[in-house]
Every structure is written in C-alpha cells, then in structure tokens.
Amino acid sequence: MAASLEKEQKQNQVIGIIEEEKLQKQESKSSNKITRTQVESGEGEREMTPTASNSMHRSGSRPQLDVSKAEIQVNEEEKYPTILLPNQSDDLSHLALDIGGSLIKLVYFSRHENQSVDDKRKRSVNERLGFSKGNRRSYPILGGRLHFVKFETRKINECLDFIHSKQLHCGGLEPCYSDGVTDQNGIIKATGGGAYKYADLFKERLGVSLDKEDEMDCLVAGANFLLKAIRHEAFTHMEGQKEFVQIEPNDLFPYLLVNIGSGVSMIKVDGDGKFERISGTNVGGGTYWGLGRLLTKCKSFDELLELSQKGDNRSMDMLVGDIYGGLDYSKIGLSASTIASSFGKTISEKKELEEYRPEDISLSLLRMISYNIGQIAYLNALRFRLKRIFFGGFFIRGHAYTMDTISFAVHFWSNGEAQAMFLRHEGFLGALGAFMSYEKHGLDDLMVHQLVERFPMGAPYTGGKIHGPPLGNLNEKISWMEKFLRKGTEITAPVPMTPLAGTTGLGGFEVPLSKGSTLRSDASALSVGVLHLVPTLEVFPLLADPKLYEPNTIDLSDNSELEYWLTILSEHLSDLVDKAVASEGGTDDAKRRGDAFARAFSAHLARLMEEPSAYGKLGLANLLEMREECLREFHFVDAYRSIKQRENEASLAVLPDLLVELDSMDEESRLLTLIEGVLAANIFDWGSRACVDLYHKGTIIEIYRMSRNKMRRPWRVDDFDDFKERMLGAKNKKNSRHKRALLFVDNSGADIVLGMLPLARELLRRGTEVVLVANSLPALNDVTAMELPDIIAEAAKHCDILRRAAEVGGLLVDAMINTSNSSIENSSSVPLMVVENGCGSPCIDLRQVSSELAAAAKDADLLILEGMGRALHTNLNARFKCDALKVIVSGLQPLLQFDEIIWHFHHSVFGRVSLI
Numbered sequence: 001m002a003a004s005l006e007k008e009q010k011q012n013q014v015i016g017i018i019e020e021e022k023l024q025k026q027e028s029k030s031s032n033k034i035t036r037t038q039v040e041s042g043e044g045e046r047e048m049t050p051t052a053s054n055s056m057h058r059s060g061s062r063p064q065l066d067v068s069k070a071e072i073q074v075n076e077e078e079k080y081p082t083i084l085l086p087n088q089s090d091d092l093s094h095l096a097l098d099i100g101g102s103l104i105k106l107v108y109f110s111r112h113e114n115q116s117v118d119d120k121r122k123r124s125v126n127e128r129l130g131f132s133k134g135n136r137r138s139y140p141i142l143g144g145r146l147h148f149v150k151f152e153t154r155k156i157n158e159c160l161d162f163i164h165s166k167q168l169h170c171g172g173l174e175p176c177y178s179d180g181v182t183d184q185n186g187i188i189k190a191t192g193g194g195a196y197k198y199a200d201l202f203k204e205r206l207g208v209s210l211d212k213e214d215e216m217d218c219l220v221a222g223a224n225f226l227l228k229a230i231r232h233e234a235f236t237h238m239e240g241q242k243e244f245v246q247i248e249p250n251d252l253f254p255y256l257l258v259n260i261g262s263g264v265s266m267i268k269v270d271g272d273g274k275f276e277r278i279s280g281t282n283v284g285g286g287t288y289w290g291l292g293r294l295l296t297k298c299k300s301f302d303e304l305l306e307l308s309q310k311g312d313n314r315s316m317d318m319l320v321g322d323i324y325g326g327l328d329y330s331k332i333g334l335s336a337s338t339i340a341s342s343f344g345k346t347i348s349e350k351k352e353l354e355e356y357r358p359e360d361i362s363l364s365l366l367r368m369i370s371y372n373i374g375q376i377a378y379l380n381a382l383r384f385r386l387k388r389i390f391f392g393g394f395f396i397r398g399h400a401y402t403m404d405t406i407s408f409a410v411h412f413w414s415n416g417e418a419q420a421m422f423l424r425h426e427g428f429l430g431a432l433g434a435f436m437s438y439e440k441h442g443l444d445d446l447m448v449h450q451l452v453e454r455f456p457m458g459a460p461y462t463g464g465k466i467h468g469p470p471l472g473n474l475n476e477k478i479s480w481m482e483k484f485l486r487k488g489t490e491i492t493a494p495v496p497m498t499p500l501a502g503t504t505g506l507g508g509f510e511v512p513l514s515k516g517s518t519l520r521s522d523a524s525a526l527s528v529g530v531l532h533l534v535p536t537l538e539v540f541p542l543l544a545d546p547k548l549y550e551p552n553t554i555d556l557s558d559n560s561e562l563e564y565w566l567t568i569l570s571e572h573l574s575d576l577v578d579k580a581v582a583s584e585g586g587t588d589d590a591k592r593r594g595d596a597f598a599r600a601f602s603a604h605l606a607r608l609m610e611e612p613s614a615y616g617k618l619g620l621a622n623l624l625e626m627r628e629e630c631l632r633e634f635h636f637v638d639a640y641r642s643i644k645q646r647e648n649e650a651s652l653a654v655l656p657d658l659l660v661e662l663d664s665m666d667e668e669s670r671l672l673t674l675i676e677g678v679l680a681a682n683i684f685d686w687g688s689r690a691c692v693d694l695y696h697k698g699t700i701i702e703i704y705r706m707s708r709n710k711m712r713r714p715w716r717v718d719d720f721d722d723f724k725e726r727m728l729g730a731k732n733k734k735n736s737r738h739k740r741a742l743l744f745v746d747n748s749g750a751d752i753v754l755g756m757l758p759l760a761r762e763l764l765r766r767g768t769e770v771v772l773v774a775n776s777l778p779a780l781n782d783v784t785a786m787e788l789p790d791i792i793a794e795a796a797k798h799c800d801i802l803r804r805a806a807e808v809g810g811l812l813v814d815a816m817i818n819t820s821n822s823s824i825e826n827s828s829s830v831p832l833m834v835v836e837n838g839c840g841s842p843c844i845d846l847r848q849v850s851s852e853l854a855a856a857a858k859d860a861d862l863l864i865l866e867g868m869g870r871a872l873h874t875n876l877n878a879r880f881k882c883d884a885l886k887v888i889v890s891g892l893q894p895l896l897q898f899d900e901i902i903w904h905f906h907h908s909v910f911g912r913v914s915l916i
C-alpha cells in the first residue's frame with residue numbers, strides 16, 4: 001500500500017513538471033546558444049569531425065542524401081543555380097496502377113541504392129556484435145519508399161506525362177535484381193477497368209504493357225496489407241470526432257470492405273486472398289459527382305463537395321415533418337426532421353432547377369448517397385453477421401461530413417451493433433494491391449515497425465494534387481513553395497464539422513457546421529504520406545511489453561497540448577532557420593532553401609493546427625522528427641554542425657581536469673559526483689539566455705562544477721540509493737556488476753564529454769561493457785553516432801581506460817589492426833562501442849530502432865537514458881526487461897530549477913518491485 005502510494009506520488013511529481021519541461025527543452029534547443037563554451041573557443045571553425053563535412057552519413061536504416069562532391073551548377077538563364085549531387089544514386093522505381101472509372105491511382109516505389117557508408121565504426125560494431133546487414137538480398141524491394149499519387153481518369157494524359165517524366169515505367173522489379181533471367185521491363189501491373197480500356201494507350205505512349213490484375217483481389221490485398229502493417233490506418237468518425245483504432249492482426253477477419261469508387265463494391269473478407277464480393281451498388285461516387293455536376297454546374301468534385309458545406313437540405317428533401325404537419329412519427333421511431341424522401345420536396349413546388357441553391361442540391365445529394373451506401377452496407381453486414389465495416393474509395397475523400405453521415409447510417413440501422421471505419425489510404429487499396437501482385441515485392445514480410453510514414457512537401461504536390469506538373473527536383477519544389485505561399489494559407493485541412501447541439505432526426509444533424517467555408521483542395525492529398533520501408537528497423541528487444549509500450553509521454557490528442565507545441569515550434573522557427581542558413585555558409589542558395597523550409601514547416605504546423613489528426617495519430621516524437629525531416633528535405637544536412645564542434649572542443653579541453661578530480665574521490669562519492677555530473681552537463685543543453693548571463697564569467701569547467709553543485713539531493717524523483725546499492729552493493733553484500741550498459745546519449749559538447757563519457761568510463765572501470773547509443777542522423781545539437789568515434793578518440797588521449805576500451809571496441813584506428821588479428825580477444829579489457837539508434841529526432845520510439853542497436857541490446861542488462869527527449873518526452877513510462885536508469889534535468893526557470901531533477905531507477909529484475 002505504502003509502496004504504491006509512493007509510486008503514485010512519484011509519478012505525479014514527474015507528470016506535474018512536464019509542463020515546465022516542455023518550454024525549457026524547446027527554448028534550449030532553438031535559442032541562440034552563446035555560452036561561454038563558444039565564446040572561449042576561438043578556433044571553432046576548425047574541423048574536428050572531418051567526416052561530418054565530407055559526406056552525409058548514410059544511415060543504414062534511413063535512406064539519405066549523399067551530398068559528397070556536391071557542386072553548384074550555374075545556369076545563365078536560371079536565377080537560381082541547381083545543385084548537382086553526383087554521388088546521389090538515381091532512384092530505382094517501379095509502379096502499379098489502378099485505373100478506375102473516375103480516378104487513376106498510382107503507387108510507385110523508389111529506392112536509393114544501398115550506399116551506406118561502411119565506416120570503421122560500423123565495421124567494428126558488426127564484428128563485435130555479430131550483426132549483419134539484414135536481408136536486403138532476399139527481399140529486393142525492401143529499403144525504399146512507396147509513393148501514392150492520383151489523377152483524374154478523364155485527364156489520363158497528365159498521368160502519362162507524370163509517369164514519363166519520372167521514368168516510372170522503366171524500372172520493372174525483376175531486371176534490377178534478378179540475375180537477368182527474366183526481363184520484365186516494360187510491364188506494369190495494373191488493375192481497375194482502365195487496365196483493359198487503356199492498355200493500347202499505354203503501349204502507344206509509353207511502350208509498356210499492362211499486366212492486368214483482378215480488381216477485387218487487389219482491393220482485398222491492399223486493405224489487408226494496410227490494416228496489418230500500418231499503425232492507425234483505420235479510424236472511426238462520428239459527430240466530427242476522429243478516433244484511430246488499432247486492430248490486432250489476428251483479430252482482423254472477417255470484415256466487410258465497402259469500396260466507394262464511381263460504383264460501390266461490397267466484399268466480405270475472411271483472410272488473405274479469401275473473400276467474396278457479396279454485393280454492390282451503382283449509386284456511388286460517380287453518381288454524386290455526375291448528378292451533382294449536372295445539377296449545379298460545378299467544375300470539379302471538390303467544388304461540389306465544398307458547396308455541400310454551405311447547404312441546407314431542407315429546401316430539397318421532404319422530411320417526415322413535411323408530411324406529418326411538423327410532427328414526429330414516433331410510433332415507428334421517425335422524428336420530424338428525418339428525411340422521408342430525398343429531393344421529395346421539389347415535386348410539390350413549382351420551382352425550376354435554377355431557383356434552387358446549388359449548395360442545397362449538393363448537400364441533399366451527398367446525404368442521399370451516403371445514407372444509401374451506409375444502409376446497404378449495414379444490410380450486407382447483417383446478412384453475414386459482420387461487425388466491422390471498412391469504407392474505402394475516393395468518394396470519401398477524407399471529408400468529415402461524408403464520414404459522419406455514413407457512420408450515422410451504420411450506427412442507426414444496426415442499433416450500434418456494427419461500426420463504420422475508414423482508412424487513411426482510402427482510395428489507394430486497389431493500386432496498392434496491384435503493387436503487391438508483383439512477385440518478390442517483399443511487402444508481405446514487412447512488419448509494422450519497419451514502416452515509417454513521412455510527409456514531405458514534395459509528395460502532396462507532385463503526387464497528391466491531381467493537377468499540375470510533377471516537381472522534378474528541389475529547385476522546382478522551392479519555386480513551387482514560393483508560388484504557392486504567395487497564395488496564402490492554402491495548405492490546410494478539410495473543414496472539420498461539429499454537430500449542431502440538440503438536433504434530432506435520422507441524420508443526427510441537419511446542416512454541416514463548418515469552421516471555414518472552403519474545402520481545401522489539397523487536404524486529402526496531404527493525409528497520405530510517403531511510406532518508407534525500412535527493413536533494418538527492429539523493435540527494441542528489451543522493452544518489457546512491446547504491446548503496452550507507448551513512446552510518447554505527452555498526449556497530443558489533447559488539443560491544448562498540441563496547440564502549445566505547435567506554438568512553441570512556430571515561435572522558434574525563425575531562429576532555427578537562421579542557424580540552418582548559417583550552417584550552410586549563409587549563401588543565397590542557403591537563404592532561399594531556408595525560406596522554403598520555413599514556409600513548408602509553417603504549412604505543416606498550420607495544417608495540424610486546423611486538423612490535428614491530419615497525419616494520423618501524431619505524437620510529440622513524430623512532430624519533432626517532422627521538423628528535422630523537413631530541414632533535410634530542403635537539404636540542410638546538419639544545422640548545428642559548427643555549434644556542436646565548438647562545444648565539443650571546449651569540453652574536451654577541460655576533460656582531463658575533470659578526470660583527475662574524479663579519480664581523487666572514493667567510490668561512493670565518485671558515483672554520486674558522476675551522476676550529478678551527467679545532470680549538470682545535460683543542463684548545457686538548454687543554454688538559455690539567463691544561463692549565459694549567469695555564467696559569462698566562468699570557464700566551461702567552472703560552469704560545469706557550479707551546476708553540479710546545484711544538483712544536490714534529494715531530487716524530484718530520487719532513486720539514487722537504489723542505484724548505488726545496485727552498483728556498489730549493500731553493506732555486506734557485493735552485487736554482481738552489469739555485463740553491458742547501453743547509454744542513450746543526448747547532446748554534443750559538455751553533455752557527452754563531461755557528463756556521459758565519465759560515467760561510461762566508470763562503468764568500463766568496473767568491468768561493464770559500454771555501448772553508446774546515439775542518433776543516426778543529426779537532430780538539433782544532439783550528438784550523432786558518426787561523430788562519436790572522433791570525440792572518443794580525442795578523449796582517449798587523456799584517459800587510459802577510455803583508450804583501451806575504445807581500442808577493444810574497435811573505435812580507434814590502431815585498434816582495427818588488433819581486432820583483425822584477434823589478439824584483442826585475449827585482453828582483459830571490456831569494450832566501448834558506439835551504435836546508431838536508427839533515428840534522426842531528439843526523441844526515440846523504441847518500437848523502431850536500428851538493427852545495430854537491437855543487436856547490442858541482446859546482452860545488455862543496464863540501460864541509461866539521458867535527457868528530456870529520450871527519457872521524458874518519450875520513454876518516461878517505458879518499462880524494460882532489465883535495469884534502467886533515466887536521467888533528466890528540467891525546470892521552467894533555469895536558475896531556480898537546478899534542483900528540478902527527475903531521477904529514477906527502475907528494477908524490473910525478477911521479484912523486485914518497481915520503484916516508480
């Protein structure tokens with residue numbers, strides 16, 4: 001009882017300060033960091049980590065850009081030069097099509113050739129951990145991206161141009177990978193009626209043959225894949241509320257798939273490839289668009305849909321009340337406001353078509369068709385006792401009112417027994433299924449954790465948008481951004497609808513309530529991202545229960561939280577842009593890219609502000625990663641590069657003094673000092689202006705010591721005694737040492753050099769192997785795995801323990817020789833290693849880590865997570881199979897908050913009670 005109370009209190013304390021943390025982290029990471037560190041090191045520009053500037057690190061797990069030997073190509077006619085990337089391999093692509101009665105859907109795959117840098121760190125890690133490079137060979141498609149694009153069928157020429165401009169028809173799957181036995185070049189998988197109808201046109205225009213796949217097979221294959229492999233693919237939508245549902249793959253079948261395209265197909269799905277088309281209706285999306293166009297003279301589907309938002313169907317529809325003199329027909333459960341007869345009112349009036357409002361016509365039509373489909377779907381579900389109904393097809397178009405209407409119908413007629421669900425990739429089921437019909441596509445074998453969805457700016461506009469030329473390169477994308485933002489806030493959401501309070505009737509609400517009056521034409525385009533297939537990602541093996549694991553501590557589905565973070569991010573944007581531009585030498589090109597980045601990222605923020613679930617279920621980790629990805633999209637490789645270098649150098653200069661000081665202490669005080677040191681050094685992270693003011697007279701070691709002195713116990717959550725006991729043993733009892741510790745490191749500079757390295761050294765001294773786990777790609781001023789070996793090499797010059805361990809771990813060049821002749825195995829030393837974590841974000845989602853890290857985790861029995869991103873914003877509530885230590889500094893006002901420390905030590909070893 002007491003224990004659980006204590007646990008609860010600690011938890012509350014922890015949660016209570018999160019509010020304060022958020023601000024600080026962001027302030028710190030984006031504020032202008034002019035600490036004493038930088039002021040002192042005049043030679044900050046000197047390259048300390050030569051690799052960083054030469055070539056972009058190609059993470060084994062996330063495809064990246066190779067900017068080595070990049071050249072700016074000046075073209076007289078063009079105002080802006082093109083950047084040539086000679087070492088950037090061309091994407092290999094292939095394509096599948098679903099050519100429907102209304103829309104053509106494309107799914108295409110692009111892959112960077114596997115050029116991941118085989119650096120010495122990687123090699124030594126591979127050797128040490130017996131880790132090998134995944135299964136790329138046997139699954140040819142893995143390791144690339146899936147793009148989703150659509151065009152109107154009546155504008156098939158635009159589609160052909162798109163395919164041609166991207167050369168998508170040239171990259172069949174087989175020729176790229178097989179031993180040349182089969183040559184399937186020139187064959188594209190295609191489904192939908194158009195695969196028959198337009199086969200000749202494709203042959204004529206592109207010289208390719210369409211390999212026809214059955215439409216129903218494809219719909220089912222696509223739906224099954226999405227529902228199994230994409231987290232939060234399905235959602236419910238009722239009364240304006242969108243809720244993502246996670247369906248267990250072994251609890252998926254049977255279900256009813258209702259694909260609302262031009263016409264509607266209803267398919268009972270019992271398993272992979274096991275299905276039956278049980279029904280359909282000719283009253284579908286084509287009916288709405290076709291009749292709507294005739295009746296309203298609308299020029300586009302979106303225009304028609306937009307009209308409906310301002311409509312009032314009572315002028316068109318005959319309601320029960322119209323028939324019953326304003327009364328309900330309660331005996332049979334019909335309220336006065338229930339539609340008795342769609343468009344029925346128009347018979348009794350002598351009005352001509354022109355006298356009706358197009359808005360009202362559109363809304364009546366939309367309701368008529370949505371209800372009808374909902375009802376037929378329900379009846380079919382009833383027929384086969386199916387509880388779940390998934391609605392796909394582009395009729396839905398992410399449109400809130402349409403979904404609400406369908407949901408209402410299903411809910412109403414089934415008395416709440418059946419549930420309507422929608423799919424984020426709504427209209428792409430068939431195309432995805434066609435894609436999957438390629439042999440050896442490898443998609444079947446992909447697991448949820450190997451897929452990462454991203455939302456680059458290029459995607460919606462090359463792809464999502466139905467009109468317009470494809471964007472070929474960054475230059476075009478930037479020009480496009482410039483043009484597009486001149487037009488204002490175009491990238492926003494479909495207008496969310498909220499039900500009218502107290503309405504009655506079958507419809508549940510009479511008129512859609514809209515926040516704005518326009519339906520953003522790009523909305524549905526933006527909700528489908530690019531799907532990165534990353535076979536090297538794995539679930540972190542030490543998670544106590546991966547099913548229960550939720551990385552994000554803060555719930556962004558809470559609107560005030562989301563708003564808070566979006567505001568923080570937008571407030572710090574200009575500062576980040578300055579840094580990014582400076583990191584690329586402040587050239588005109590960098591400025592232009594910086595500007596485009598700012599526009600793009602603001603557009604994302606605006607979109608999320610308007611529709612929080614626009615990108616699916618978004619956690620803080622995703623949001624922060626989106627910022628980093630957006631920087632990378634505009635070719636900002638490492639915005640904090642020079643800041644990181646300066647801080648590393650300044651910290652390395654004082655490391656020897658610190659080590660001397662530590663070595664003069666007894667074991668117990670050294671352990672405490674080390675932990676205080678980690679906390680103190682993590683504070684350098686925030687580098688706020690207040691901190692600068694306070695410290696501007698000190699040297700880095702003085703600042704570090706001063707903050708360390710402020711780290712007096714007791715801490716906010718203070719489990720140091722438990723940790724100490726585990727490390728040093730109790731009075732008469734000596735605890736066994738840990739075999740291997742994984743240290744998830746955070747920032748460059750003091751944080752890594754004066755905080756984490758000395759702690760690593762202590763572990764090494766005690767005979768524990770140490771693996772430093774760092775980012776694969778830059779994020780803010782976080783240290784990356786690629787930068788660590790150089791930092792360690794520098795530190796090793798002043799410390800035998802680090803030097804020997806780094807040699808054993810293969811991190812030092814001379815050690816490479818040793819490792820290869822394996823004499824090192826005889827050494828009694830334990831190794832210091834570095835692995836990349838698989839991410840490029842200040843947070844870490846432990847469901848998707850690099851295979852290196854997963855391999856390193858196999859023998860680990862101690863985890864140390866440091867800093868707010870990795871231990872607070874994510875993973876605060878994570879439970880592990882082994883000892884885990886989370887070390888975090890937090891506080892609203894830096895000066896007052898030095899004692900705001902979260903420290904907990906969590907035993908999950910058998911039989912021991914969790915302390916938090």
Ligand SMILES: Nc1ncnc2c1ncn2[C@@H]1O[C@H](COP(=O)(O)OP(=O)(O)OP(=O)(O)O)[C@@H](O)[C@H]1O
Pocket residue numbers: 099100101102103104152192193260261262263264284285286287288289301302392393394395396397427466
């Ligand atoms: N931009 C658009 N242009 C035309 N129709 C659109 C658009 N956006 C959404 N729609 C709706 O989506 C429907 C087409 O959906 P979808 O692409 O799933 O079907 P399809 O494959 O073309 O049709 P079918 O499977 O019956 O051959 C249209 O009939 C229309 O109601």
Ligand SMILES: CC(C)(CO)[C@@H](O)C(=O)NCCC(=O)O
Pocket residue numbers: 100101192193215261262263264265279280281282
């Ligand atoms: C003919 C298809 C399958 C073409 O996609 C589709 O438009 C559809 O299911 N139409 C409805 C046909 C019916 O079952 O009444």
Ligand SMILES: [Mn+2]
Pocket residue numbers: 098099100101192261262430
């Ligand atoms: Mn179709």
